[in-house]
Amino acid sequence: MEAFISFISTYFPEKSLNNEDLSLLFPEWSAEKIEAKTGVFNRHESADDEFSTDMAVKVGEKLFAEYDVSPSQIDFVLLCTQSPDYFLPTSACIIQDKLGIPNRAGAFDFNLGCSGFVYGLAIAKGFITAGIANNVLLITSETYTKFIHESDRGNRTIFGDGAAATIISSKKGFAKIGDFVLGTDGNGAENLIVKRGGIRYQKTNDILLKNENHLHMNGPEIFNFTSKMVPIMIDELMQKVDLKSDEIRMFILHQANEFMLNHIRKKIDIPISRFYNNLRDCGNTVSSTIPIALKDVMKGEDIKRNDKLLLAGFGVGYSWASTIITIQ
């Protein structure tokens, strides 16, 4: 049994924030400087009354329309989000209902950030190859902007909201899903965290920038983790599948920010032409960056049958995941 990626659709909230808007809010950084440092020009922000489940439903509907897929064909719904509407019920159950997916479908959420899409592919492939499902709808939907303090210049510059819907199928698709290398190091949990608002720590009324109600990212620690772990992960994957890096047509890494991506690219010695970057228009959308980039690659790059693309996600947790897909 094999598993294939069949279709991908993407969704971005209407409201956007470009570098000129940001430089009005933070006059000490010019629009040009923001783009030079982060590679991001524009990012989207979910509306005040728009939540992960809303975006997930919109992107699911978009996929059904874009590729003329019937919801009745879906027999499993996976939602990757760290900003669910409720503690319970599971957002994927709400999505099943709103998208008109049959009751016989299974559904659950899983909480991962930047590694989430590749983990989703691993889960979907597992279900398909075990004969549990045939057509898995994997949705990544994240509203990090709601976690970020309005005065947090760094994080507001990098992150944007967005969602992606992907169908993984047992029968056909544009790319076959290969082997995986996954990993975890919970020792880094504190370095990328929204500490309050769960069960252990209730939200406080603190409104100052340095409080635990909002997204906290220890930039240097995350940088060092990524700089160390991503090359190791990619090396392990290449050994596992017995490929050399020049046999990979395109490296599609989680679009964290340009500075980090460039650093990794130089470390693993990959030319720019085979190292994808599409941060400019939507920034870091967490678990959706890889499907957004993959859709762009399939549309805009000269990709041929049997080309191999490497997908790698890494971040909050710490958690990381990579796989190689082969174009059909």
Next chain:
Amino acid sequence: MTENYFFEKFLEQFEESDLSQITIDSEFRSIEEWSSMMALVIIAMVDEEFGITITGDDIRKSVTIRDVYNVVAARKTAV
């Protein structure tokens, strides 16, 4: 790695500041362009140039450029 080479590399990371008065014993936070982003740029430069990992804490505890050099030099010897 000489002190001078490290100092040169450190200054190369700044694009917009007047560095004519800066010496290795200057406080790097006094350079106008210094920001949390520059801390990342320095960490990346040290990794790229010297293959050494320094942390945000190392930068936080350092005052002068020489302090950062000393951290890198100590770690380089330890390797």
